[in-house]
Amino acid sequence: MDWRLIFDTALTQGFGPQAIVVALAAIGLNVQFGYAGLLNFGQVAFLAVGAYSIAMGVDTFGLNFWLCVFLALLSAVVLALLLGFPTLRLRTDYLAIVTIAAGEIIRLVLRAGSYRGTTGGAAGIQNFADDFFEINPFPRGSNGIGFVDYSSSDLWVMTVGWGLVAASCLMIFLLIRSPWGRVVKAIREDEDAVRSLGKNVYLYKMQALILGGVIGAVGGMIFAIDRQSIVPDSLGTQRTFFAYTALILGGSGRVGGPVVGAIVFTFLTAFTDTTLRELVENNILDKIPLLPSDLLVANEVGIAVQILVGLGLMALMIFRPQGIFGDKREVAISARR
Amino acid sequence: MLLLALLFATIGVLAGGPNASAEAAAPSGTSEGGEGVRGTFIDKKGTRAPGDDVPLVDVEVVITTTAGDEVVSGTTDEEGIIELELPSPGEYIATVQLDTLPEGVGLAEGAEVRPFSVDPNDTFRLNIQFGQRERETSTKLDQLPQLVFKGVQFGLIIAICAVGLSIINGTTGLVNFSHGEHVTWGAVAAWFLNVDHGIHLVIAAPLAILIGAATGALTDMILWRRLRNRGVSLLAMMIVSIGLSLAARNVLQVVFGETTKAFRDFNIQIGHDYGPITAVPKDFWLIGIAILALVGVASTLQYTRIGKATRAIADNPDLAASSGIDVNRVVLFVWAAGGGLAALGGILFAVGERVQFDTGFKLLLLMFAGITLGGLGTAYGALVGSFVVGMLIQTSALIIPTELKNVGALVVLILVLLVRPQGILGRAERIG
Numbered sequence: 001m002d003w004r005l006i007f008d009t010a011l012t013q014g015f016g017p018q019a020i021v022v023a024l025a026a027i028g029l030n031v032q033f034g035y036a037g038l039l040n041f042g043q044v045a046f047l048a049v050g051a052y053s054i055a056m057g058v059d060t061f062g063l064n065f066w067l068c069v070f071l072a073l074l075s076a077v078v079l080a081l082l083l084g085f086p087t088l089r090l091r092t093d094y095l096a097i098v099t100i101a102a103g104e105i106i107r108l109v110l111r112a113g114s115y116r117g118t119t120g121g122a123a124g125i126q127n128f129a130d131d132f133f134e135i136n137p138f139p140r141g142s143n144g145i146g147f148v149d150y151s152s153s154d155l156w157v158m159t160v161g162w163g164l165v166a167a168s169c170l171m172i173f174l175l176i177r178s179p180w181g182r183v184v185k186a187i188r189e190d191e192d193a194v195r196s197l198g199k200n201v202y203l204y205k206m207q208a209l210i211l212g213g214v215i216g217a218v219g220g221m222i223f224a225i226d227r228q229s230i231v232p233d234s235l236g237t238q239r240t241f242f243a244y245t246a247l248i249l250g251g252s253g254r255v256g257g258p259v260v261g262a263i264v265f266t267f268l269t270a271f272t273d274t275t276l277r278e279l280v281e282n283n284i285l286d287k288i289p290l291l292p293s294d295l296l297v298a299n300e301v302g303i304a305v306q307i308l309v310g311l312g313l314m315a316l317m318i319f320r321p322q323g324i325f326g327d328k329r330e331v332a333i334s335a336r337r
Numbered sequence: 338m339l340l341l342a343l344l345f346a347t348i349g350v351l352a353g354g355p356n357a358s359a360e361a362a363a364p365s366g367t368s369e370g371g372e373g374v375r376g377t378f379i380d381k382k383g384t385r386a387p388g389d390d391v392p393l394v395d396v397e398v399v400i401t402t403t404a405g406d407e408v409v410s411g412t413t414d415e416e417g418i419i420e421l422e423l424p425s426p427g428e429y430i431a432t433v434q435l436d437t438l439p440e441g442v443g444l445a446e447g448a449e450v451r452p453f454s455v456d457p458n459d460t461f462r463l464n465i466q467f468g469q470r471e472r473e474t475s476t477k478l479d480q481l482p483q484l485v486f487k488g489v490q491f492g493l494i495i496a497i498c499a500v501g502l503s504i505i506n507g508t509t510g511l512v513n514f515s516h517g518e519h520v521t522w523g524a525v526a527a528w529f530l531n532v533d534h535g536i537h538l539v540i541a542a543p544l545a546i547l548i549g550a551a552t553g554a555l556t557d558m559i560l561w562r563r564l565r566n567r568g569v570s571l572l573a574m575m576i577v578s579i580g581l582s583l584a585a586r587n588v589l590q591v592v593f594g595e596t597t598k599a600f601r602d603f604n605i606q607i608g609h610d611y612g613p614i615t616a617v618p619k620d621f622w623l624i625g626i627a628i629l630a631l632v633g634v635a636s637t638l639q640y641t642r643i644g645k646a647t648r649a650i651a652d653n654p655d656l657a658a659s660s661g662i663d664v665n666r667v668v669l670f671v672w673a674a675g676g677g678l679a680a681l682g683g684i685l686f687a688v689g690e691r692v693q694f695d696t697g698f699k700l701l702l703l704m705f706a707g708i709t710l711g712g713l714g715t716a717y718g719a720l721v722g723s724f725v726v727g728m729l730i731q732t733s734a735l736i737i738p739t740e741l742k743n744v745g746a747l748v749v750l751i752l753v754l755l756v757r758p759q760g761i762l763g764r765a766e767r768i769g
Binding site: 127 | 403404405428430448450451452456457458459460512514564569571572573575576577579580581582583584585586587588590591698702705706709713738740741743744746747750751754755758
């Protein structure tokens, strides 16, 4: 067992670009679910819109990279309007159903062979973010800080990414302290009461959905830019629920909750993944009596981690819905809704 | 002498068996294996019968990075097997060189390019379907009767899967996102009984339905009842169901594997022409069994005591409880029935098509479209809505590419919510 390797990998990933993607997706969900009580089960749709707006804009249509960033934000607004318009007047389970379907549908359309010329089909699109890396101020080669070690392009993505995370957090902090934030939180607690005060609940919910979606789309952009590659099958529904797990782990309804949650979540999954791989590689599981010999093989490690995430999400929701440092009153959602 | 030869042959077979399997396991072996990609290219000749399969020899495959740089390439051997080593884990794209395919062997458009990712010390199984069954394309309108027939079958199957989901929603308020896994579980349980234990499907299917019903009841007893009693909000319970779905789907993937599998019985049947449609005998059996099951559900709800109690709870749980109905007992019954029906739906789907670890999850989307169309929480609405959705999906193949037919279901879902949010048979609530 190479514990050094395990900790290095987990730490590196815990603060790396993948954690940023989870963090931004979870911050978006925090606005929607944590503050407004909206159950968006299709955050991955917004990630897809962000990622593919850049990829398709640059690669297929030959647009300027920075124009595509703007178009990505605009597309996220349009998607939120499309999803919210029919559902936000209804109970929140309708939104959940429509969004989870939308996430899958967008993936299916993107991977369809019929539109391969535009979307790249199942092979996706590669090499579209050169403009982004051209202005990378970090010198080439790897840059180590203590245990962790990042390439210069990773560092550049991380600088921009964590900057965006900080900016979104600051924005949400200010918004939630404003009258707007108080109305949104009141909608989460009792929609009818807010309506009886003469507020346009529908409009506030729509704004929360749009804001959360746009932040999710920013996460999608980082996701695509980091690897300079986007493949539709990397946008499966589970990505939404990784973000939910991170959000609830950190504490929903708290500004810093999703950020802490994303770091801890990414650290834990990378830690578990590497540990399991080490266990399998060194045949340690075989030495433990009573365990079946083929309990875990190398190519099942990823699946095993997903099982643990699923069980973790259940356990969190049942035993500690407020997460690590959430406030229990903030997540107390009224009983029969 | 002959005896000796026989003895040697036996030893050879005995020794050959483990050796062969060891070889097959080697690429996915852990320590020194490294990363690789492996595939067997076989021309299926447009049938499912293994007898006429022909391995494709000397077909070239080029592996590139996602950036397009060539990593490695190679050709298939006499058995159509190709094995390539990869330098490191990561994402790659495999491209089958179409000009190296034998005369008359083709691929679906776009199928020659396959992106994949390899985990450390893992071998990716490159699974490309050659010469799959294709239907001769006639004029579009000629296909209509056939598509309607398929639509009836598919709609009934979705209805059976969805009715449990809808009644559970009606009685407990929960939208159960793990219902798809109940569907898969039914089909997988039947598959294990049928293929692994050699029990004929006619017996294996009812057993699997019982297993499904027991699983449904158990999840209620172990999980959902406790959450209800603790006063956990429905929003939280939906997220719990999502976690359960994620965990269960991946467990099924480990247990059942990634490939799609068919039952041993009723697998290959010969089609006959019945007027404008072509059908195999099992198509009619599936429709018959599905109708029978749905009539059973409807009469249970309409005429039995527990069915009436179910409808009463769906209408108003508090009123039902105060008029002496044991809500927990009825909900347990509903979960058992829902689990059993989901299992039946999964088995019927797997008989018609095949089963994979995420079959149920894919169907879940269509079930949602169906029950929303019919009216969330109503039993009869779920039947009508799912039937319409199944029919729409199949007939939409006339207009849109087949691979996108499920997309139509979402469009319907959104349109319904815009025009008539309570669904066809739902009752309008005070909204917004």
